[in-house]
Amino acid sequence: MGFDLSVLVWAAVLIVLLVLIMRWVFAPSGRPHTGRPRIGSGADLGLLEPVLASTPRSNALRVKNLLSEQGIRCSVSRREQDVYDVLVFHADADRARRLVEQ
Numbered sequence: 001m002g003f004d005l006s007v008l009v010w011a012a013v014l015i016v017l018l019v020l021i022m023r024w025v026f027a028p029s030g031r032p033h034t035g036r037p038r039i040g041s042g043a044d045l046g047l048l049e050p051v052l053a054s055t056p057r058s059n060a061l062r063v064k065n066l067l068s069e070q071g072i073r074c075s076v077s078r079r080e081q082d083v084y085d086v087l088v089f090h091a092d093a094d095r096a097r098r099l100v101e102q
């Protein structure tokens with residue numbers, strides 16, 4: 001009934017290995033995420049397209065309400081302090097732009 005040192009060494013090696021694997025799996029991504037899409041022509045907005053850009057909050061909300069009343073799904077995205085964009089789906093973009101221009 002002696003103490004086997006090799007069992008302790010194997011257990012320590014397994015624990016270290018598990019810790020390294022978990023650090024790799026649960027590490028934050030290398031790409032910083034600010035919560036806001038890039039601004040400009042290279043911005044990736046996914047399925048959305050801006051119909052009104054760089055406008056004050058009150059104007060963005062007015063346009064959003066106008067588009068919602070016409071059945072166009074839209075959202076307001078904040079760029080900076082009191083600078084907003086109104087975004088719609090690509091399929092509704094032309095109709096939304098016509099309504100905004102009126």
